[in-house]
Amino acid sequence: MLTELSIRDFAIIDHISITFKEGLTVLTGETGAGKSIIIDAIQLLSGGRGSVEFVRHGAKKAEIEGLFTVEADHPIHSKTEQFGVDISEDGMVVLNRAITHQGKSICRVNGKLVTLGILKEFGRALIDIHSQHETQSLMDPERHIELLDLFASSEMKSSMQEYRRVYEKYRTLVNRYKELSENEQEMAQRLDLLEFQLHELQEAELQPKEDEELSEERTKLNNYEKIYQGIHDAYYSLYGEQKGLDWLSHAMTSLESTGDFDDSLAKMSEELSNSYYLIEELTFQLSSQMENLEFDPERLNQIESRLNELNRLKKKYGADVEEMLEYASRIEEEIDEIKNKDSRLANMESQIDELGQDAVLEAKDLHDIRKHVSELLAGYIHDELKDLYLEKAAFDVDISIKEGKQSDPVLDGKPVRLQSNGFDHVKFLITTNPGEPLREIHKVASGGEMSRIMLALKRIFSRHQGVTSVIFDEVDTGVSGRVAQAIAEKIYGISEGSQVLCISHLPQVAAMADTHVRIEKRVDNDRTYTGVSELSHQEKADELSRMITGAELTETTLEHARELLEMAHKHKLNK
Structure with missing residues (x-):
């Protein structure tokens, strides 16, 4: 989870430090107070695109630092090994991003300087940000196969490992075959070079040690x-x-x-x-x-x-x-391979055909598993949509086989294109209106429907993605009434498996918060400052009352706010 966030000289924020807790944290405040700026800062911390415009006027640099605590089995540990970053025994990971007034970006993970690309790798493993206007992985058709495989991870693990083992052998052999067969002139030049090098080494009569x-x-x-x-x-x-x-x-x-x-x-x-x-x-x-x-x-x-x-x-x-x-020794083997190219190519063709068909059989296993789990996923998504008053919506997973070239391995007489995850192309399809055809999920029009669809998907996939913190930036825009209450309950449901930070204008969502933080803007000596404060129970009721009316507090709105808090409390007890 994101335990501590420090932001300094970022946009209108001079310096704030926020301590976050487990469960659902809701951030509220008036428009322009700086709520979305905090999300912008977290996006930068997770490898988002920076700009000199983020540096507070008059400051030399903007700096964001986040402290995360992770469990021993969190996927982040593989990245610390991959990129040579030390992680403490208590599972603390510190991401740091600074942007200078000259536009230079400086990134660190646990004190080690890293590239922006590496920071993004860590950010993806720790933070999942969703906003109303952002194209996100759940809406990106190219990422749907990853999400389906994540949902089916327990069923697919061994099959995927076996497929990738065969596929890597196949790809290595195909690449070597291309090197040997495609360019005669380059191969002849390569042979001359290798023979010269081998002659020079043999003339040297090298002796071990x-x-x-x-x-x-x-x-x-x-x-x-x-x-x-x-x-x-x-x-x-x-x-x-x-x-x-x-x-x-x-x-x-x-x-x-x-x-x-x-x-x-x-x-x-x-x-x-x-x-x-x-x-x-x-x-x-x-x-x-x-x-x-x-x-x-x-x-x-x-x-x-x-x-x-x-x-x-x-x-x-x-x-x-x-x-x-x-x-x-290596170049001697390569010289022999080039000189006997024709016989080697014929032998490699046979091996490629054999490995290609083995890979197709393994990919077919993946295809069958995906077909099976896609039916389960569609059922789960439909139940989630029903809870969000989209009971007439229909969801389906379209799984097609990618067509290959004539030289590719074949399945049922047709060439297929093998990739690192098999030969499938996966698309999530949905329709929210009876009688309308299923369409790709990112083409669904209504903002309110999009919010609910995204939450339904997130409710399912958050159990499998393993991210530390899920962040929602005004994803509840365009909804009200009973749908707003349903969305609040879904967001809370996600927080039961992951820490959730949510910026919201809905009192129903704010009432569901385990921690309620108010963002306020003030002007002092002609400079704008942003401050944060965690609200007590009474202050929550006052804030909800303002969110309901947008004006002066009245006993009626306060009573309504207390009722919302009581309903939220009962919902949590009944979970």
Whole structure:
């Protein structure tokens, strides 16, 4: 849920900080007070298009920051891993967006600078904004297949995974086939390049880890004097009259004579004796090292020359010798593939046909599942519309198969176009008037009907979308009476599964609020300011009374407001 929202120097807002709670929060206030500006700020926070016009006059930048708390199983966790954003153990995500007076946009997620595109990815997973005049995913035909699959997620999960596994293999093979077959001139040039590279790598006679071994040998030769002097000093500190070993031998002999009288001294004598012979062996090794150590300037020149050659090749073929050897192996396979292109293409055609038909069978499973769940969805939507006094409305899900090209895989003798989610094209169709044909949902005309249709769809899909906060910006425009009450109850129903923030002019919706926030505008020293305040129960009644009459409070309107609050309370108790 959206826990805290901070807005600074945004439009007419100088600085406000709003704490949001679970359930349904309704924001009300007079026209122009800044209600929709708050929604604009949240849209920017979720990756919406910014403008220098949003920066408050005289300020250097506008800044919006939102604190969200998410559960351990929320989809946002996959995005934090994908984009390398750290998330705290208590599931807190902070989105931050700043727009400078020069029009520059700065985005952060949990303090990490991100692109606007990445901020939008996080915003989509956390916030779902709906407004009366906005084209939204529920009304976008291109998104209907996603929504249907979301509704059918439990039934489709395993089938979708299997389809995508086969589809990815199919697409990879098709793309490789195109590369091999489409451009003879490019392929010939590619072959020349690869053969040159392979020849250069083979001429180099690379040996595994030779760059590391040569670098180590070069270090030794470059530091010959230091190494020799160190071994020399160590050896002559240990070996010779009155040197380390001589004194250790004297100590060993002295301690041996005490061992008969004290067991602990006998043990110490044995340890000293062992140490003496170890150091004596080390002395022999130092002597051997000193005798074998020699400085060979010619060898150093050879090493430098070879390392220079390896570094030249690394710039072209890999970070180390192992990567260059792997690259040589890969291009050798590609050369063989190009030289034997015709036989390879024939083999790939057979594999493509086989994988294509496998993918079609998997896509057919998805198609059948969608057909089944679409009937369930239509029933649920019809029930929701009936509650919203659109009982004569008819809803259907049209699922058609996308037609493919002649070279595409076939189903029942007809080519089909495979995509990442199968071969289906899904459209939501509706009619609100008996006798009228079903039409695409975004072509339904009436604003009031559109509000109710959108709420019906949202009521169903909010259970599956997993977003943290659902925001409605005056979606109840154009309705009144019993429809207004039905809309209020639907919005409240959505808040039972997701946090809902709602800007409304309907007293029925405001009465249903778990938290009621009033937005007010004031003028101070010729500057406009916006403020927010959470209303008490009595203040709610006063605000509802103003929403009913739009004028002075009267006992009649106050009584009506109290009645609305009581009705809302009873509705919640009966849920």
